[in-house]
Amino acid sequence: MDNLTHSLVGWALAETGLKRRTRKGLAACVLAANMPDIDVFFGWSPWAPLAMHRGFTHGLVGGVLVMPPILAALLWLLDRWQVRRGARFGSGPGMHTGWLVALCYLGALTHPLLDLQNTYAVQLFSLASSRWFHTDGLFIISPWLLAMLGTGIALSRRRAAKQSGRAAVASLMVVLVFIGGNIAISQMARTALAKSPPHADPDRVFAGPEPIAFWRREMVWREAGRVAHGNYDPLRRPFALLDYTPASPDHMSDSLVQKAERISPELRDFLDWSQVPFARIKRGRCSARVEVGDARFAGERFARSFRVDVEVPLELRGCQAR
Numbered sequence: 256m257d258n259l260t261h262s263l264v265g266w267a268l269a270e271t272g273l274k275r276r277t278r279k280g281l282a283a284c285v286l287a288a289n290m291p292d293i294d295v296f297f298g299w300s301p302w303a304p305l306a307m308h309r310g311f312t313h314g315l316v317g318g319v320l321v322m323p324p325i326l327a328a329l330l331w332l333l334d335r336w337q338v339r340r341g342a343r344f345g346s347g348p349g350m351h352t353g354w355l356v357a358l359c360y361l362g363a364l365t366h367p368l369l370d371l372q373n374t375y376a377v378q379l380f381s382l383a384s385s386r387w388f389h390t391d392g393l394f395i396i397s398p399w400l401l402a403m404l405g406t407g408i409a410l411s412r413r414r415a416a417k418q419s420g421r422a423a424v425a426s427l428m429v430v431l432v433f434i435g436g437n438i439a440i441s442q443m444a445r446t447a448l449a450k451s452p453p454h455a456d457p458d459r460v461f462a463g464p465e466p467i468a469f470w471r472r473e474m475v476w477r478e479a480g481r482v483a484h485g486n487y488d489p490l491r492r493p494f495a496l497l498d499y500t501p502a503s504p505d506h507m508s509d510s511l512v513q514k515a516e517r518i519s520p521e522l523r524d525f526l527d528w529s530q531v532p533f534a535r536i537k538r539g540r541c542s543a544r545v546e547v548g549d550a551r552f553a554g555e556r557f558a559r560s561f562r563v564d565v566e567v568p569l570e571l572r573g574c575q576a577r
Contacts, residue, residue, distance in 0.1 A: 256369045256393065259406070261289050262289060265289070266408050267404050268288075270411040278453055279333070280355070280358055284362040286326060286330075286367055287361070287362025288365050290326055293312055297572065307528065314367070314378055314379055314527045316382065319370075323356065323363045327352075327356040331355060352494075373549070374551050392438040398467065399433065400430060407426020408423060410422030420510055444462040446494075447492075448485065459476060460476040463551070472486070478490060480505055480507070481502035486498055503533075512544050519565045522545075531551055532547055532549055533553075542568050543566075
């Protein structure tokens with residue numbers, strides 16, 4: 256999810272009353288809710304689990320167990336530094352280390368659980384496994400979610416004088432119901448794919464929600480080395496897809512694609528992340544251009560951002576001399 260959504264989830268948690276448990280309570284919830292995205296600054300790392308976005312820092316070990324105490328320690332050190340400089344904190348709560356650590360853990364837990372909801376997926380068990388998990392419950396930026404969380408936070412702050420966090424609690428409950436309902440819709444879409452034309456039995460399937468019409472699903476699946484797309488709308492056809500494309504070969508077993516993978520570290524990294532890769536091959540006189548994308552992001556909005564191109568030399572007579 257986008258970082259505004261992560262921040263609002265942490266903020267809403269704090270507004271339930273948790274921010275009054277310790278000094279730096281609000282900061283702990285909001286910063287911990289964003290903390291796993293620190294991996295975007297480590298794409299250069301030679302350690303693959305860290306360099307992989309939504310890898311180690313988003314997993315149950317790195318993101319949920321290891322990192323929260325580090326954030327709590329940094330916030331505690333900041334608080335000590337402010338105290339030594341004579342900072343005054345008004346009539347708020349004192350510093351309670353146990354609660355500070357607990358809030359960092361709680362905020363951090365929300366991050367992989369939210370990222371789990373969209374088709375980008377998360378490596379929940381990194382380092383033990385590189386498997387990707389997803390529920391397809393949310394678009395990566397959901398205006399509905401932002402509205403729910405923002406309303407709950409605004410109402411809670413308006414009633415802050417009464418020490419009421421009920422509005423924030425209510426907004427979080429509505430968010431949970433919204434996500435649960437969307438996960439159920441995605442499961443209905445998968446069932447429709449299998450039980451009605453094209454009667455697919457895919458080894459990989461994604462049912463991505465749309466940003467505004469959240470009940471609709473843009474579907475992509477792979478079966479026996481072939482990729483297809485479809486659309487699902489439970490309000491129009493609850494038990495069948497609205498439409499779907501003919502399945503086309505992904506070409507990932509082509510010898511030129513395999514050669515491109517051997518000679519291109521960038522392509523190898525891309526394939527470690529990609530869930531539904533497909534290739535296009537454009538042959539020239541002495542070389543071929545191999546274009547590898549991910550079928551989840553094959554539309555015009557994303558295609559250029561989620562594609563790797565590799566120039567592969569052809570071993571033909573007369574080409575090596577050139």
